[in-house]
Amino acid sequence: MTPADDGTATAPPGGGPAGRSRYRGGALFVLAATVLGAAAGLAAAPRAAAGPVVVDEECTASTGPYQRPMEEYLGRPVDGAQSPEDCAAIRGFQEAQAVDPADGYANLLTYRVMTAVRARADPNADRLCPARSYPVTCVDLDRQLLWVQRDQDVVFDPVPIRSGRDGEETRTGWHAIYWRSKDHVSTLYDTPMPYAQFFDGGQALHGRLDSLFDGGGSAGCVNLRLGDAEVLWELLDVDDAVYVWGVKPGTAD
Numbered sequence: 001m002t003p004a005d006d007g008t009a010t011a012p013p014g015g016g017p018a019g020r021s022r023y024r025g026g027a028l029f030v031l032a033a034t035v036l037g038a039a040a041g042l043a044a045a046p047r048a049a050a051g052p053v054v055v056d057e058e059c060t061a062s063t064g065p066y067q068r069p070m071e072e073y074l075g076r077p078v079d080g081a082q083s084p085e086d087c088a089a090i091r092g093f094q095e096a097q098a099v100d101p102a103d104g105y106a107n108l109l110t111y112r113v114m115t116a117v118r119a120r121a122d123p124n125a126d127r128l129c130p131a132r133s134y135p136v137t138c139v140d141l142d143r144q145l146l147w148v149q150r151d152q153d154v155v156f157d158p159v160p161i162r163s164g165r166d167g168e169e170t171r172t173g174w175h176a177i178y179w180r181s182k183d184h185v186s187t188l189y190d191t192p193m194p195y196a197q198f199f200d201g202g203q204a205l206h207g208r209l210d211s212l213f214d215g216g217g218s219a220g221c222v223n224l225r226l227g228d229a230e231v232l233w234e235l236l237d238v239d240d241a242v243y244v245w246g247v248k249p250g251t252a253d
Contacts, residue, residue, distance in 0.1 A: 059087035064106030073114050082106075108213045112160035115143055123147045123158040129243055137205070137236065139163070139222055141170060142246035146205070146222065148235060156235055159228040162208070165217025166251040175199040175242040182233065193221070195229040199242045205232060217248060 063082040064070070071078045074089045087104035094102035097113050123145065124131075129138035135150045141163050148156035163170040177197045184196035184206065196206040203220045207229030222244075224232065 059084055059091055059104045061087050061090075061103050061105035064090075064110070066106040066108065066111035069111060070106040070114060073118060109160075109211065112144055112213065116145055116158045116160045119143065119145055119147075119158045120154075123154060124149060124152065128245055132241065135235075135240060137232075137240065137242045139170070139242065139244040140246055141172070141244065141248045144248065146224065146228075146232075148232070156232065159224060160212065162212040162218055162223040163248045164203075164220040164251070165215075165248075168217070168220045169248065169251055170203060170218075170220055170222055170244055171200050172244045172246070175244065177205075177236060177238055177240045177242060180233075180238060189219070194226060195233040197233065197236055205229070205236075205242070216250065 061082065063080065067082060067086070068078055068080045070076075070090050070093070071080070071086060074086075074093060076086050076089055082104075090106055090110065091102050091104035093099075093114065094104070094110055097117065099110055099113055123129075123140075124138065124147075128140070129136060129149065131149065131152050133151060135148055135155060137146065137148050137156075139146050139161065140158075144161050144163065145158045146161045147154055147158040177199050179198040181196045181198075182194070184193040184204075185191065186193055188202070192209055193204060193206040194209070196204040198204040203222070205222045205224065207226040208223045209226060212223055212225060
């Protein structure tokens, strides 16, 4: 996982990369990010259910571990018990957000995607990611989200991530991308790290070929779904700022 250069790159809070042409003309940059985001399946947030859910085909998933927050988000009765209507509503959300499988089961992936969709209106509402005149990739370990903003304008919508597990936490603070490798393979684990953008020693933003949520966490990298990692690769470059804060649920402070 660690490239030959094991140094730590930092971006001072008051500085940043010099303005480059692709970041000038904010409207064009936002438009480009929107088009790319749509290609990655970043659908608009669905509205909470305003009335009864029509169950047009059998939905038989059992009660999931994230049943209550999904019921709340979708405007269903919050009782923590799956019903056919709950199942259909959750499945509809999964289908709209390209969650596979779309079976109505409220699993961790569905919950993380819901968290990202819910945050899109104002991901930086708490102003924990510093606003700068240059683009900053914001990595929120508390909510397991990543987005890119310039000033307070979001140019890459929040997406779910998987950060470092307990004992191998993703390092917080200011960083800068210092090396990129599109088809990288980990030298430690011999596993693919597509669209890898290294920001601190061996820690990188990169895609994952398998599910983000088939284990407790990464070895320190910020894992993204493959489509999200590809879009982020097109938006970022060497010297771009990355800001990481918070604590991944289930890890030590």
